[in-house]
Amino acid sequence: MNIQFNDETFRDDYSFKNSQRAIDRFPFPFHEDSYMYSVNMEQHQGGPVDSVYEKRFDVDEHYVSEMRDREMVLADDPLRCQSLPHMTLAGWDLLELIMVSKSEDYPELFELHRDGANWHWINKPLGINDRFVFMDDTTLPYGPMEYITRQTQGDFCVLDQREENLWMDAGIVTTQADWSLDFDIGMNFFEWHAPVPLAHEKGIFKRALKFLLNIQQGAPARRLNWTMTVNPLLDTSPENYHKWGVQKMSVTPQNLGEKQYLRVELQTFFRLPRSNALVFPIRCYLMSFKDIVSKAKWGRRLHRVVRDIPEELATYKGFIDNRPMMLDFLSRYDDGLATSFGVWPDSDTEPALSERTT
C-alpha cells in the first residue's frame, strides 16, 4: 500500500482534510440508530482489508502531520508525557511492540534490524534512522515510551496492574478528548473514570475493569468511543480549554458541516510481556459532518443518535449547546428510511437520500 502523507495542520488555519480513502475507512462508531454506553469489546486480531482495524497500529495519511502537531504540544507543555519510575520496563515493552508490529505490518515504511540487544530502527516517513541498545535508556534521545510514541499516532496510557486494579502510571497524551494526564497520573481505574456520568450506576466500569485485568498476552482487544469536536483539533485538552472552548461559539448554520467534527477513538489494549502492564492506545479519527453525510446510511443514523442521546451524555460530551444547530443540519440528511445493522456504510446497498417533499 502506498500512503500519500498529507501536509496539513490541526490548529490555526486547520488545513486538515480527509481524502476519499480516509472517508471510506472512517471508523463510524454507531452500529444502530441509538447510543448508550456499553463495554463493547472485541478481539483486536486484524479486520477487513484496508480498514482501520486491519493492522495492530494503523498508519494513515495524517501520520506525518500528526507527529508534527504532537511535537509542538510537547514543546509547549512537557507534562503531556510522564512516566513514573517503575514504568520504564513497560516503556521498553511498548517500544518493542510498536517497532515489531510496524516493521511487520508496513515493511515499506518501517524497518527493524535486531542483533541481540543492538537494534537498528528506520522510520522512513519521519526520516529517522537510529541505532540503540535495547533496555539501555542511555542510548535513546528520550525514554523508550516517549521515543516510540513520538513516532506513533494516538495517545498512549501505560497502566500498571496491581491490587486487582489498573493505575495510570505512564502515558503520552496530546490528542485527547478533554482529559489531562498530568491530573490523572497515578490514579486507579475508578478514580480516573469518576467524572463519567451514568456509566458507574450501570456497573459498566466494574465489568470493564474485570475484562481488562484479564487481557492476556497474544490476545489484544479493542473498542470504539466517540465525542464531538469543533474544528479538526487534536489537542482538546483541559490545559488549553481557554484556546479551544470558545471555538464552539464559532459554529453557524452556514459553516456547521465543515466545522463540526465527529471524533472517534479506536481504543486498543495489549498486555505487555516483561512488565505485565497493560498499554491502552487511544487513536483519534476526525471527520466533518459534511463528509459523514456523504454516506447516506451514516447521515441518517448520526441524526437519530444526536437527536435521541440522553441530555447528561450530550452535556458530558460537550455538545449540548450546539445540539439544536447540529440537528437542523443533520435532519436534512435523514429521510426516515430504515438503516442496515452494523457500522459499515453499505454504500452499494443502502438507498440514496430521497428528495424531500417539504
Next chain:
Amino acid sequence: MNVPAPNSTAPKLTGAEKIDVTITAIVPLNDLVTRFEFKRSDGSLFPTFSGGAHTVVEMQDGDRKRLNPYSLMSDPANRETFAISVRRDDEGRGGSLFMHNKVKIGDPMVISYPVNLFSLDLRARKHLFIAGGIGITPFLAQIKQLVRTNGNWELHYSCRNASLGSYVDELTQKYPHSVHIHYDDEKDFIDLENLLHGQPIGTHLYVCGPKGMIEWVRSTAGAAGWPTAHIHYEEFLAPKPGKPFAVRLAKSGVTVKVGAHESLLEAIERLGVEAPYLCRGGACGQCETDVIESDGAFMHRDHWLEDEEKALGVKIMPCVSRFEGKTLVLDR
C-alpha cells in the same frame, strides 16, 4: 524471527491463546521433581514473559483431557525454550503422574500463552521471596528477570531435606549472598518475625508454597503491620476429588454428571460447552458462574469469591469447587 500471530479463531475468553510445542528435555531433579522443557513445534520463538507467569499444559491422557497450570521457571528472556518443573503427586488426580510417567522426549503438546497472576510489583525497593518446596518455581523466573535489571531481592527457601531441594545448588552457587536455604529435617526454620522486622521501607513480600506456609506468612506480616498491598502470594489449588454430583446447565440445556475424580469445569468442558477459564486453580476469577437454583451444600474451595458470596450460594467457581445435594442449576 517473528512470533506468528496467535490463532484468532480460538474462542474468546476460553483460556489464553495456545501454542503447539514439542518436549525437548526431561530432567529428573530428585525423587519427586522433574523439569520439562518445550520448544515451539514450528521452530519459531516463544513470546517473552514476566516472572511469575504460568502456562496451562494440556495433557491428552487416553480419552481424558487434563489442563494443569504450572509456573514458567525458565529465563523470561529465553525465547527458544520454556521450562516447567513438576512435582509428582501420587495422591493427586493424575496430572503430575501423567507428566512423570507418560510424557517422552519428542512428544507434541499444547500449552497456553503465559498468564501472570503473581507479578512483581515493580515499585518495590526490594523483593523478599519466601518459597516452600515446589513453590520455588515462579521465583526462579523472577530472580532471572531481576538479575538482568539489577533488582534488589532476597530469597528464603524452605525444603523438607537436602535431597529434595530442587535448584538449591544452582541458587546458592550463583547468588550466595541473596539465597538462604532452610531444611526442615535439620530443624532449620525461617525466622520470619526477625526477617520481616529487618526489611527496609518499600520492601514487597512474596510467598509461594503449601497452604499452611502462605497463611503463616500472610498472618505474620499482617500482624507486623505490613500493608496488604505489599504482600503477594500465589497458591494454585488442584481440584479435589469428591462425591459425584449432577448439574444442569440451563443455557446449554444439558445435564452432566460430575465424576468423583473430575472437576465441575472439566465435566462442563467434556460436554463441549464453552466455559471461560484462566488459572484452573481458584485464583483468577475467570470461570465464575451464576447459580440459578440449588438444593444442597456447596464445597467452595476458591480464593476468589468473598465469604458472603460463598454463603449466599449464588456463585460458584467450577474449576475447584463442588456440590453435594439434590439439585444444582448453573447459568452456563
